[in-house]
Amino acid sequence: MKTMIVRLMWVVLALSPGSVLADTAVDIGSRRELFVDRALAERLTGGAELRLHAPTKREVAIRYDQPWEGNASGYATVFADGDVFRMYYRGHRYLVDDKPLRQAQSEVVCYAESRDGIHWNKPSLDLFDWPPTRDNSGTKENNIIWRGGPETHNFAPFIDTNPDCPPEERYKAIGGTVTSKGLLTFKSADGIHWSALSDGPVVTKGAFDSHNTCFWDATRGQYVMYMRYFSQGAFQGLRSIGVSYSEDFSRWSEPVGLTYPGSPPQQMYTNQIAPYYRAPHILMGFPTRYVARPLNDHGRTLDPVPLRERLTKASRRVGTDLTDGVFMTSRDGRAFDRWDEAFLRPGPQAEGHWIYGDNYQSYGLWETVAANPAAPHEISMHFTEHAWLDEDHQARRYTIRQDGFVSLHAPLAGGELVTRPLIFSGRRLSMNYATSAAGSVRIEIQDDAGDPIAGFALDDCLEHYGDRLDQTVAWKVGADLSALAGRAVRLRFVLRDADVYSFQFIDPDDAPRPATR
Numbered sequence: 001m002k003t004m005i006v007r008l009m010w011v012v013l014a015l016s017p018g019s020v021l022a023d024t025a026v027d028i029g030s031r032r033e034l035f036v037d038r039a040l041a042e043r044l045t046g047g048a049e050l051r052l053h054a055p056t057k058r059e060v061a062i063r064y065d066q067p068w069e070g071n072a073s074g075y076a077t078v079f080a081d082g083d084v085f086r087m088y089y090r091g092h093r094y095l096v097d098d099k100p101l102r103q104a105q106s107e108v109v110c111y112a113e114s115r116d117g118i119h120w121n122k123p124s125l126d127l128f129d130w131p132p133t134r135d136n137s138g139t140k141e142n143n144i145i146w147r148g149g150p151e152t153h154n155f156a157p158f159i160d161t162n163p164d165c166p167p168e169e170r171y172k173a174i175g176g177t178v179t180s181k182g183l184l185t186f187k188s189a190d191g192i193h194w195s196a197l198s199d200g201p202v203v204t205k206g207a208f209d210s211h212n213t214c215f216w217d218a219t220r221g222q223y224v225m226y227m228r229y230f231s232q233g234a235f236q237g238l239r240s241i242g243v244s245y246s247e248d249f250s251r252w253s254e255p256v257g258l259t260y261p262g263s264p265p266q267q268m269y270t271n272q273i274a275p276y277y278r279a280p281h282i283l284m285g286f287p288t289r290y291v292a293r294p295l296n297d298h299g300r301t302l303d304p305v306p307l308r309e310r311l312t313k314a315s316r317r318v319g320t321d322l323t324d325g326v327f328m329t330s331r332d333g334r335a336f337d338r339w340d341e342a343f344l345r346p347g348p349q350a351e352g353h354w355i356y357g358d359n360y361q362s363y364g365l366w367e368t369v370a371a372n373p374a375a376p377h378e379i380s381m382h383f384t385e386h387a388w389l390d391e392d393h394q395a396r397r398y399t400i401r402q403d404g405f406v407s408l409h410a411p412l413a414g415g416e417l418v419t420r421p422l423i424f425s426g427r428r429l430s431m432n433y434a435t436s437a438a439g440s441v442r443i444e445i446q447d448d449a450g451d452p453i454a455g456f457a458l459d460d461c462l463e464h465y466g467d468r469l470d471q472t473v474a475w476k477v478g479a480d481l482s483a484l485a486g487r488a489v490r491l492r493f494v495l496r497d498a499d500v501y502s503f504q505f506i507d508p509d510d511a512p513r514p515a516t517r
Contacts, residue, residue: 025421025448025488032279032504035408036329037337040419048415048495051407052327052339055398057347061382062120063394064091068108068130068142071096071393072357074384075211075270077156078364085114085366086191088145088157088173089395096307096388101314106132109146109155111192117368117380118397125192146194151175151184154211156363157191160249162216162223169197172249174225176201177209183227185249203227203244205255207235211270213363217333219280223249224333226271226285229257239267239290243333260328263338267292269323272363273330278403279502285328285336286343286361286381295320304352307388311355318388321356322346325383327405343405344383344398357387362395367402376402376469402469403432407499412438414496421448421488426505428479429491434467439497441465443473445481448488456484458494465498472508481505 026040033040035050044050064073070093077088088111093104108128114120122143129138132147146155157173171188182201188194203225210228217224222245229242242255260266266289273285293299299320300308312319325344328336344361346353353359362382370378378399386392408417433441440463445456452458455477462474472479485505493500 025423027423028505029424030426030505030507031281032403032502034276034279034282034329034403034406034502035500036282036284036406037331039331040422042418042420042490044415044417046415047411047413048417048493049409051409051499052341052343053400053404053407054342055344055381055400058380058397058399059118061118061395061397062087062112062122065391066091066110066122066142068105068144069093069110069393070104071388071390073110073393074360074387074395075154075156076362076382076384076395077158077211077213078362078366078382079159080117080366081159081191083115085117085120086157087112087114087120087362088155089362090153090155091144092153093390094388096310096314098310098313101311101318106147107152108144109152110143111145112143117366127193145192146186150177150180151186153177153209155186156211156213157186157188158213158215159191160216161218165216172197172214174212174214178207180208182206183208183212183225198250202246202250203252203255205233206230206242207239211272211360211363213271213273215274217275219275220333222247225252225255226273227255228269228271229255231257238265239269241268241271241273241285241287256334258330259335260338261335263340266326266338266340268326270360270363272361274364276329277365281331283330283333283336284365284405285330287326287328288323288360289326289342291322291324292317293321302354303349304355304389307352308355311388318356322354323356324359325361339406351385353385355387358385360384368397368399370399378402379404401432401501403502407501408493408495409499410495410497412436412497414494416495417493418446418450419491421490423486423488424481424505425485426507427482427485428508429473429481429503429505430470431464431473431503432469432501433464433471433499434501435465435496435498437465439465439495441496441498441500442494444492444494445484446490446492448490450490453484453489458492479508 069091072092091110092107126140128144128147155175168189169187171191173186176183182204185198187197207228212227214225231237244255246252269288327343328338330336367377368380382395442461444458460475
């Protein structure tokens with residue numbers, strides 16, 4: 001009898017038209033939605049807030065300790081490619097002494113790889129001599145993958161997932177500075193052997209001497225390039241980020257600057273923008289924030305003190321200014337919701353990361369196994385540390401929970417979020433959440449007018465507590481939401497000492513999602 005009543009209720013719901021036209025609701029289909037912005041939120045009440053989370057420090061991933069590397073190595077790009085993880089980075093060194101700061105050697109592009117995304121090795125590629133000499137008397141026993149012109153400063157590869165991409169161009173890269181008068185493009189069939197693709201710069205408006213990035217945006221069907229930019233052009237105004245688009249990777253639009261509504265003016269160095277692999281309609285960026293501040297008597301006591309003194313003499317701003325990591329997201333690629341608080345702080349003073357050049361995040365996110373074999377996979381990323389120190393310059397791995405950059409959070413006293421009208425497809429609602437032992441999450445499904453739908457009111461929802469990436473939400477009538485699919489509904493999240501990171505409507509017959517690296 002209970003089953004029959006529920007089925008009759010579903011039929012009535014399915015035949016009941018919504019009072020809001022479909023084009024006023026957000027059609028999210030079955031895509032995963034994260035609480036990284038307020039795009040889907042209509043109101044937050046009580047103690048509810050969107051809370052930024054910091055990554056967790058792990059082991060040293062790679063040391064820049066080879067003769068062709070050194071204290072200015074970095075601008076790493078990391079991505080998974082089948083069963084191997086690939087890392088590309090600049091090898092470079094500066095002389096830091098009582099004289100003006102100057103290059104100790106030419107820049108080169110280096111390569112490392114890993115089978116698990118945690119432990120890295122530098123293969124001997126036998127491609128280029130080091131040191132470079134006219135008589136080729138150097139050794140090819142090194143991991144140098146490219147030795148060319150200005151592009152070695154910021155050579156940034158990616159896998160071209162455009163279905164029309166020819167096999168010989170499966171790997172592409174961009175690189176260049178003002179010396180090359182813009183960004184050049186490169187190609188490779190295997191990710192190891194590279195050649196020039198463009199005859200000259202394809203984008204010429206910008207500053208470029210940073211880690212510029214590029215990718216094929218499958219959601220929007222175009223190539224997207226983000227580059228160093230200045231708010232007033234010609235190295236004037238704020239250090240910022242520009243964006244350019246292309247349909248064929250050859251002809252590019254004129255770059256335009258990004259905007260950050262609601263965020264005060266801040267200077268961005270790198271950008272590290274890419275579609276989030278678990279929700280590609282959301283672009284995530286992890287720029288390096290450049291902070292120019294006068295060096296007062298307190299600042300002179302921040303470690304590393306001896307290095308700061310030498311750098312201040314060699315190049316004053318390098319010794320006085322600071323860098324840290326920031327997080328931002330966008331749904332259109334132009335306007336970004338930027339968190340003003342740091343995603344990665346420099347950390348304890350004794351560790352010596354309060355220096356310009358530290359805390360630069362690599363380009364790329366990838367999944368790795370957790371230290372606890374029973375725990376779900378984590379997202380890994382790299383940050384540089386100990387810049388300017390030949391013996392200690394390195395990149396360290398950090399991890400964060402899947403979708404765990406920002407959460408909808410509420411204290412034990414409680415809080416709520418109500419979404420805008422949504423249209424979904426699927427038969428059940430899954431959420432990525434965590435609570436305390438005393439905490440809980442309940443979800444009410446409302447019609448587009450904000451009234452609870454019979455059977456899915458707050459009191460009908462089971463109290464959910466625990467910590468899972470894919471918790472199915474259930475009500476007294478069960479978890480099947482197929483009768484509500486395709487009509488405008490609102491979700492009312494009610495939390496107590498809990499965090500919800502993401503939610504998704506999916507089919508209950510879906511197999512568990514395999515780990516994506």
